[in-house]
Amino acid sequence: MLRNPSSAGGSHIVAGSLAEAESIAVLDHLTGRKWRQDTIKGGAVASIHGLAIGDALGYPTEFLDLAALTRRYGSWRQLELPVQDGVARVSDDTQMTLAVIEALAEASLDGVSAVTAATVEPALRKHFVAWLRSPDNNRAPGRTCLDACAALERGVPWQEATVLPSKGCGANMRVAPVALLPGLTAEQRAGTAQLQAALTHGHPTALAASDLTAHAVWLLAHNCHPSELLPRLRHYGRTARRTYHGDWLGDLAQRAGAADPAAFIAHGWDETLAALESVAAALAQPDPERDPCEVAGGGWIAEEALAAALYCFLLFPEEPVAVVQRAAFSSGDSDSIAALAGAFAGASVGGPAWPADWVRALEYGDRVRPLVAPWDTGHTHARWGGPGRGTAPGRRA
Template sequence: MIDAAPRRASGSLFGLAYGDALGKPTEFLTVDEIVRRYGPTGPRELTGNPALVTDDTQMALAVAWALHDAPALTPAVVEPLLRRRFLDWAASPDNNRAPGMTCLRACAELSRGMRWQEATQAGSKGCGANMRVTPVGLLDVDLDTLAGLAQLQAGLTHGHPTGLAASELTAYAVRVLRAGATLAELPDLLVGHAQRQRRVYHHDWLGDLWQRPGVTDPAMFIMRGWDECLAVLARLTRALAGPDDGGDPCRYTGEGWVAEEALATALFCAVRHADDPVTALARGATTGGDSDSIAALAGAFLGAAYGMAAWPADWATRIEYANQLTALASPQD
């Protein structure tokens, strides 16, 4: 077992970027194509100088900078900062990494000054909701604030209740791993958290987002999200209890294009390969689904558990946005 090292915030943010970079070239390939290109163990080395990431890391940095700049972590303060960072990302010439259409459409509406509850893509629960939430999990805040921040940053673009719930679960996973929980304990901890939060709607953070046709109250709205998360966590638990043939983990917990599946499939990789973080990232990148997001979340979890000791030392100078990752993680370490 890797020693639980300090610098867990750095380990988590850099781990997200490392997984993103390893999964970037495999995202739209089949497993057979990935194996032909990289061998049966998948991609295990960063390539390029620097090794390029995708919109997953770019948007995680946007969230992190918004939180960094916030003089207070309240809805009124954080929402305009998130909005500005998301719009800056949308307009950036570096936003050329196959960004998700949900984020682009929501940002187009946000740029017109619309209320975010109206600008959001209400039917989308894509993994763009939680691929960027890791910085929230690294904050030293109470659980209500963590939940509100995680769901707000998701809700600006992805208004589906499952996107909100999966984002909170992802941030909570980073939080408890950084606090000392083991990867083996994590699935049960997430099930317990989801059950406790199942009827909790954060009015202060979400406002009237819940008001949809056929929805009679806020609890009914958010329960749908938590129930979908609980269903995929049950699939994860069954998969982890059985043998592992080393194949595509998407067969067990989904391809990761939607938020709850990205969380569960990343957890599968992280838990199965808790003693070998680079193998966990390679496993996430060797999937027939959203490989960069799956590997990125696996990296965030492993880095939160083990710190920078999880990763090859020379990777920290070779990854894109290394200076920003260092600057944002340092106050939390």
């Protein structure tokens, strides 16, 4: 594991868990089975690599306006991965994504049929709290995530811990792994995507945007052509608009003061679908030099981060590096926008998406690959009876 060189030590990984594996060999011992080492070239690993690369590119550019970006970097195409002492440092976006990966690995130990609210919620709680207390948690984390995770640590029900009015992009910046775990049903995928958001962000738009972000990653990993992406996302959102996943969300809508759970979630879908339309309108006259935040807003809230990231991806669907460069060179929440854009590009293009030297430099890369690599062959971490199996994401020719 490559850790923050400035940290006093430690990490947000829970001691004794699967993410403590330093190598494939150690993971074999922990899980009791053999993992293929050639699985790192598929779409799941490429998507998480893309998320981390986008995050690392956007972390230093966040909070800079376009004038400052231009003075410092010149053109957006001149952005290079910032590497110091051999490490490309990431922000809380990637750190919390790793927490979700670890939680999913635990929840699916007995196969994907075991992935329910009852198994996912305590796993997420544990790893979100571990992130909260990590000495590496010094990367400008969002206040909503900090406050909600502190409440989760106190052991209160998550519906009390969450920040009900918040729809910040912390909700969906970390959701990509939910789309990449193979074999989940559509209900499991939607429920897990919304639940992982709801533990910290209780606004219905945070839930809908997280669900739609995960669905975008899932579609791209399963051969959706980029030209079909917006129409399919629009259809998904309209179909899901009044579906409140009560088995996963419990009484969240009631706690938020909504008399009708269906109306509660419909509000979130309406805002998220409206953000999609801003992307479609901008792509009618695409301008690679336009600040993505002029198209979608600053990206500080969940639906705007999704929209800005989709815009960058759809500008350059066959140029993954250009996707994350354009996303990181933006005047808003650059690391979250670029992280999501990188996740989309990696899921779509697959293994060849990213420069090898960039991948080697990624902080936490040696931790994430053993956990995510099996997903590219349709395997999950199953404790007994062999691996859980699902449909591995395919690659476009």
